[in-house]
Amino acid sequence: MIDYEVYVDRLGEFIVTNPGRVVALFFVATLIFGAGLGNISTDAGTSQFTDNSPAQEALDDVDREFSPPFETSSGSTQLIQQDSNVLSKPAMLDMLRLQERIMDRSHLRATSASSVASTVAQTLDPSAKTLDQQIDALESASPSEVRAAAKKATANPQIASLLSDDFNRESVRASSTIGVVSHEVPGISSSAGTSGTSPMTGIQTEIQSMATTADSDIRVFGSGIISSELSNVISDSLLLVVPAAVLLIFGFLVIAYRDPIDLLLGVVSLVMAVIWTFGFMGLASIPFSQMLISVPPLLLAVGIDFGLHAVNRYREERVKDVEPVPSMATTVRQLSVAFFIVTGTTVLGFLANVTSDLAPIRDFGLVAAVGILFTFFVFGVFLPAAKLYVDQLRHKYGVPAFGSTPLGSEGGALARVLSVGVTIGRTAPRAFLVVVLLSTVAAGAYGTGVDTSFSQEDFLPPEEQAGYLQQLPEPFKPGVYTVTRDINYLEDNFESTQGDSVTLYVEGQLREDSSLEMIHRAGEDPPETFVEEDRRAETTSIVTVIQNYAAQDPEFAALVDRNDADGNGVPDDNLETIYDELMASPVSGQASSYLTEDYRATRIVYTVEGDAEQKAIVADGKVVADRLRMDATATGNTVVFKAVSDTIFMSAIESLTVALLATAVFLVFIYQVLEGQWTLGVVNLVPIGVSLGFLAGSMRYFGIPLNALTATILSIAIGLGIDYSAHVVHRFADEYNTGQDLDEALRLTVSGTGGALTGSMLTTTTGLGVLAIAITPVLGQFGVVTAMSIFYSYLAALVVTPPTIVVWEQLTSPESTASAATAD
Structure with missing residues (x-):
């Protein structure tokens, strides 16, 4: 003391x-x-929480190695349209006109726009390449012609995936659809986290303002809105x-x-x-x-x-x-x-x-x-x-x-x-x-x-705010928040947005004859949280790129067949030759998004069930990764979180x-x-x-x-x-x-x-x-x-x-x- x-x-x-x-x-x-x-x-x-996480580092490796579809300078804006029937002529014109206004403003850095309306317009007039031409094609067509074109266009599953789950092809009706505008903006990166300083924030905030003032029910969604x-x-x-x-x-x-x-x-x-x-x-x-x-x-x-x-x-x-x-x-x-x-x-x-x-x-x-x-x-x-x-x-x-x-x-x-x-x-x-x-x-x-x-x-505000909050005077009255509502809406109404994915980042000698077979077999008898199709996991990888291109090009298909010992569509021999042909083909950009230039790393993306728990998804991702005899790391937003x-x-x-x-x-x-x-x-x-x-x-x-x-x-x-x-x-x-x-x-x-x-x-x-x-x-x-x-x-x-x-x-x-x- x-x-x-x-x-x-x-x-x-x-x-x-x-x-x-x-x-x-x-x-x-x-x-x-x-x-x-x-x-x-x-x-x-x-994003402040995911920095330095091993899973995030693996996801960053994926983004860096497979850059074509994950360019750090690209971003996208989703336009969510609701209507009694988004396949009607007036509704599709609303979508195209908003996309045209976005494309016309150079400071929004938009590079392309796509939507069901655009596809329908091109079905009516295959020469309509620009949005202005597509609007003209729709305006000049009769309602019955538009309906027939919409029915034909939506026969494509990729186009139909942009429509809500209530889409009825026979009656050509759907209550909502998604349009996409792509942007080239320096400084965007892919990560599991979302930052409050996204370069897309200003762009999407302005687009949101444009959609609000327009005479249509279209909402704006994207990383910039989330960050804002x-x-x-x-x-x-x-x-x-x-x-x-x-x-x-x-x-x-x-x-x-x-x-x-x-x-x-x-x-x-x-x-x-x-x-x-x-x-x-x-x-x-x-x-x-x-x-x-x-x-x-x-x-x-x-x-x-x-x-x-x-x-x-x-x-x-x-x-x-x-x-x-x-x-x-x-x-x-x-x-x-x-x-x-x-x-x-x-x-x-x-x-x-x-x-x-x-x-x-x-x-x-x-x-x-x-x-x-x-x-x-x-x-x-x-x-x-x-x-x-x-x-x-x-x-x-x-x-x-x-x-x-x-x-x-x-x-x-x-x-x-x-x-x-x-x-x-x-x-x-x-x-x-x-x-x-x-x-x-x-x-x-x-x-x-x-x-x-x-x-x-x-970290996001709830979908519905308490009623008394909207009764508060300025400046205490909170702003209008839409992100949580839109996330829930997309998950509930669009099958393509349901669930998440697990990405395997695989490093090894992919020139070895057994490497593609190993990747293919890893998807057999999938775990419970993985989406299953014909007793196989729903997946995209360099194997699916090879199979899809083989279905389009007979010469490449013959090359695959000559090197496919068991006839399952997965080549077993001369893999380097197949890779070289693939990289020199029209789908080289898609191929490079799954295979590095030195053929030493690849990524495999598995779709998981929308209602699966994080813990189960991560565990199942590790199970599939362990099936590969190469160095495989499970990553993706779910794994990082x-x-x-x-x-x-x-x-x-x-x-x-x-x-x-x-x-x-x-x-x-x-x-x-x-x-x-x-x-x-x-x-x-x-x-x-x-x-x-x-x-x-x-x-x-x-x-x-x-x-x-x-x-x-x-x-x-x-x-x-x-x-x-x-x-x-x-x-x-x-x-x-x-x-x-x-x-x-x-x-x-x-x-x-x-x-x-x-x-x-x-x-x-x-x-x-x-x-x-x-x-x-x-x-x-x-x-x-x-x-x-x-x-x-x-x-x-x-x-x-x-x-x-x-x-x-x-x-x-x-x-x-x-x-x-x-x-x-």
Whole structure:
């Protein structure tokens, strides 16, 4: 045990003797950090999570090696048209006219346009190559001629695939269709993730505006629209959540502080902590992402707690008629240690996230930890100095004080409610702890079955927004979001868009005679998640390119036949000759999309069932990859997202382990140093374990998965949970060391500190719980679980900690050991 009070007294003396200087110094620092706010950039979407993933690297290899259909400079826009019959003459003219307007605007960089309407027009007039000519062909044809041409054109399965599943060829009717416009735009890349800075965003946003003003029911869909909505949802969520949180928090703070000037000081301190944190982000060039939307509420949670404790403890001294300077000196001396313990453990809880393999989670952990450190300085130094300085000015100018009674004052109704834990500790502490321990273990075991998920839909707004959101005035009213609706519509109404695919990236000597047979046999007896056709997996590969071209070119077909030993249409000999002929043919572009120039790598694409689970798809992809005797890696969006989902789960476990170990070591060390009682660190951990167990069980019960944001909640629960229990344990130790008996020390602790904790809990659970109204599901889930975490931590701190302290005292105090057996 060291004499830490010397250093604490020096800090207190500096604050109470130089309050004006301290306030001025912090305002200067705020100006410095404020300069960094202008440097903050945004990074939205899923691509930030997929970077450096092995599955993503394999997908990037596929994109790089098989470039023709995956040019990094190409992109496409889908035009989704709905009508009573999209094959009618007016509907097809609407599609062609919109495509023509797009093609006429050079800055939209459109290179080609295709649609069912275009094919029907060319069926009417085979010489109609341009959109203008195709429009003329349709306009000059009679409805019966158009109907006959549409019936003929849709006999082609590829054309029919652009029509919705309700297409009836006999009546030539369909309720929706898809038109495609291709673009050449530098800087586009293929990846499993979607970024908020897609070069297609501006193009597709303008096309969307064109479609909206046109007299037709055509919607625009593509990567640019997705990127735009992913980016806009951040600002819309902030505009929605922050005012609501501020309103709720302000209301509770009015009740907690009951003094307008104290309330103003608390709000100024909160704003200062947020400015410092986000200014640091700008200066450190850390982009703002969906993950970091949760940082301001977290800072509010800890800041409100610190502020209420500081003002409440000061008031406890002032109601004893102690002068302001010695009252604040006592407050600083007692709370600076508690704040230090809370800050240390909270920072460790957040920093545990830097062990994650995912960059956004690492950034979140770093920014949150730095923010909590800033909060410690603002509320541990600035607020006491500002409070004392203002009170001195009040006294000087005769400004009255309002509501100066501390929360949970002795004898009040709140104090009686807060004493429940003390009553349990006085009557049956050991029996109660046994019940709590068993319940925690059961809840934690149940919680191990919580789902993990990662998908683009986690970050997108829901298909239908709550009705009240559209009733909000500007600028709080969120924008119109269409991506989720269009994704669901395409999946539900177009067979070609249902399901996903697994790509095998295969490296090896493809000139060997058995290589194509091996690829062909890999599709036999496909796994359950793969789409099956004639007992084979539905697939496209260099084998299917060879077979399709052989069906078109008799000379090439003869070459294949001469080298096909078993007559199954797959060549077994002279493969290099076949590849050479294929690469010199009209389908060379298609061939190069499945086979590299050196004939040493290929890709195989398998279609999977639309309702298959990620886990099953990935497992089946590995099964098929293992059938190949070459180096085969399963990749594709589904595989990449499953890999990220697994990483998220492992990150959560690793962060929890690191946070628990680091927090335990810190608490044991700090209580030994400060109080000479390392076992108090163990006491401090008990309520945290209880809240963690019940939190995990609640997440599974309420169906909240561990996703990109909620995965951080376990380490956050430690950081924020320690906040509550540390205040209780340290206040108890402080009271106990002054000579109070056990029962009186606990009573003073729960009535004084418990009052501030109650105000903090009510304020922060509502302030963080308001995230539930955020537009993105992932933020709403995070708000709910964080609010639950704080509530459980509060209950555990005030109900579980007192009985734990009683048992601790019985086990560590020699004079209590003899009577411990009769305590229960």
